[in-house]
């Protein structure tokens with residue numbers, strides 16, 4: 416068996432773990448909202464129509480922030496449609512997903528759901544078919560206490576207190592020709608800058624996200640960010656990144672190395688943002704909001720044109736296997752390794768639509784395989800990310816060349832004394848011995864060692880077998896003379912939690 420080595424030492428800090436790294440995304444798309452989080456006639460629905468079985472899973476998942484209401488959906492969305500008496504709300508065509516939108520669930524329902532789920536709302540604005548004025552109306556309705564027409568309209572809708580949403584996305588993927596209201600970087604940069612300027616006039620402490628590229632393969636990648644940030648640098652706090660990873664063509668080695676691609680993308684956009692910062696002579700650093708990421712078998716999606724006009728259709732309900740869970744784990748590791756610049760991230764999406772939570776209408780809710788690495792990381796990655804610099808054997812991949820078989824990071828929570836190691840073996844055939852030097856934490860002992868692995872890497876969870884794939888506890892792991900030695904099975908995710916107290 417080959418050995419990979421790393422050192423966990425509190426002297427080597429990357430940055431603080433922002434709790435917003437464990438965000439998710441609820442879009443009006445497919446069954447994410449309807450029969451996902453909201454199903455009034457479900458036996459487990461509460462008085463607001465929210466599925467309590469799903470709420471329980473969302474809390475267990477440990478999601479901290481949820482982006483809403485889209486996605487592509489937001490770029491032709493009228494927020495006014497989703498507020499006020501439900502019986503008066505219009506039914507609309509959703510051109511993004513060729514669906515019928517009933518608007519039974521809207522802004523105030525989302526805020527009520529977010530409060531019950533214990534998550535921070537992150538709102539996306541329509542800067543596709545709408546502009547600054549409508550964004551400001553929404554901001555006033557949402558965040559202003561009372562005494563104006565729009566704030567009093569909210570109060571007349573039964574919401575006395577303002578929602579006080581802190582984080583706002585200035586549109587969604589407007590670089591993409593599939594987007595309603597698609598724009599050039601200059602066009603978008605101008606409207607984003609003027610909207611941001613006005614929003615900061617309303618409240619300078621709002622945190623604003625400029626749209627970055629919708630993927631790393633689009634022709635305008637990085638030049639889009641450069642132009643947009645030249646217009647908006649002064650007013651925005653984040654630039655967004657979106658990326659979905661697809662095992663298309665059966666190249667599993669490259670798929671398992673998806674973290675390498677995410678890594679490059681983060682480095683490229685960090686460099687682009689800093690280049691603009693230098694050009695505009697700013698001391699400020701624009702952070703990254705990786706506000707859509709996940710595994711998505713996008714190559715299987717027939718495109719919007721293949722869809723019928725229906726309410727809440729089954730749409731991109733990918734069923735995730737063990738390999739997908741390991742890839743999701745490796746993407747979480749990648750985000751943490753960039754904790755100095757990535758200040759927010761949202762796994763897309765939360766329920767049914769490429770989600771960690773699956774539901775059946777009138778039926779059960781269960782955890783997909785990808786639920787587990789997310790839940791462990793959200794729960795235990797706290798405090799400071801440590802730079803562990805693994806020295807590892809490599810895996811040869813068609814897409815990214817040689818990548819380290821071991822992909823890992825560690826966190827140190829100074830308050831609790833917890834030190835947590837997150838590790839992925841991206842090798843497909845051989846186990847990997849991991850030797851972790853933990854001498855910098857004398858007396859540390861292992862309190863939990865969990866592994867997600869299965870001889871059948873295509874195993875999935877279903878309504879009938881909801882726990883077919885789940886993490887297993889490994890007993891007896893302990894450091895020996897300051898070195899923790901463990902075996903990482905092929906295609907596996909591992910979390911080892913040590914306490915120094």
Ligand code: AHR
Nearest residue numbers: 442486487488587588763
């Ligand atoms: O999450 C699915 C879609 O992917 C979102 O609507 C869009 O923003 C992205 O292209």
